[in-house]
Amino acid sequence: MKSLSLIVLLSMVFSCNTSAQKKDDQLQNKTAFKVTKTDAEWKAQLTDDQYQVLRKAATERPFSSPLNNNHSKGTYVCAACKTPLYKSEHKFDSGTGWPSFDRVIEGNVAFSTDTTIGYMRNEEHCATCGGHLGHVFDDGPRATTGKRHCINGDALEFVPAKS
Template sequence: MKISAVLIVLTLLTGCKGVSQEKDMVKNEGQKQSKSFKVEKTETEWKAELTDAEFYVLRKAATENPFTSELLDNKKKGTYVCAGCGTPLFKSDTKFDSGTGWPSFYQEIEGNVGYDVDYKIGYKRTEEHCATCGGHLGHVFEDGPAPTGLRHCINGVALNFVED
């Protein structure tokens, strides 16, 4: 009887998935795969071409402070392009005031924005990057307006605006 009880306990313990395993899974899923992009430069080349703030956000995946972007209240018609390589990312007619302090859009220009999973703050988020140069843009959330229901929450320093 004692042997049966010990075997049952051992079977249960070995069959259970531990919390430490979950953390390893999350850690591994959150690591970026090495990707190649059409525009690739060395860190020195990026530093020479970008401002300190642009470099920090685009190349080091930082987040600018909310309500600091000059593009936050921009109401002009045009296109928001990557500050690193000039790739068109968002049209002005998809921009909306999310109240978050960062420029927000409900739709990207298809094919010009790439996505990764990000666990940097302890839970899963969808990170956005320029599909041409890999520059970090921000994150996309599912709490935006119709027609997509998405909120592309973008660091303004990662963008330049080209007026129509």
């Protein structure tokens, strides 16, 4: 009887489907976004590197993006759908080799949980098209938000501020 109870209990624990999991499923399926395209359409629109990062959640090599050392005033937008994601005044040099920001433009970035490398990380996506941007960590500047939004440069385009 104890064995049966244990089996039932374990099956309940491992079959739970929480609202957080449903949210992650929506992000993975890319069906809840305003901009949706077929895989072929994304491949035609994006460079190979952009496609790998934005649609396949790849990570570019550190220090490979020219945006890492960009210090101009302006806005960083999604390379896939042009949604404004980060402002230049919130960018900082984290020393990690990826463009880093201490905050997002509210409402334009969606979050999910990533466990692909064996532990949990907070993954960032464009809230408009679902494109993978990078991850957010709690080791950012303490004087502001304490957050480090570590973003792939291939996921971004820079729009300079108008003078």
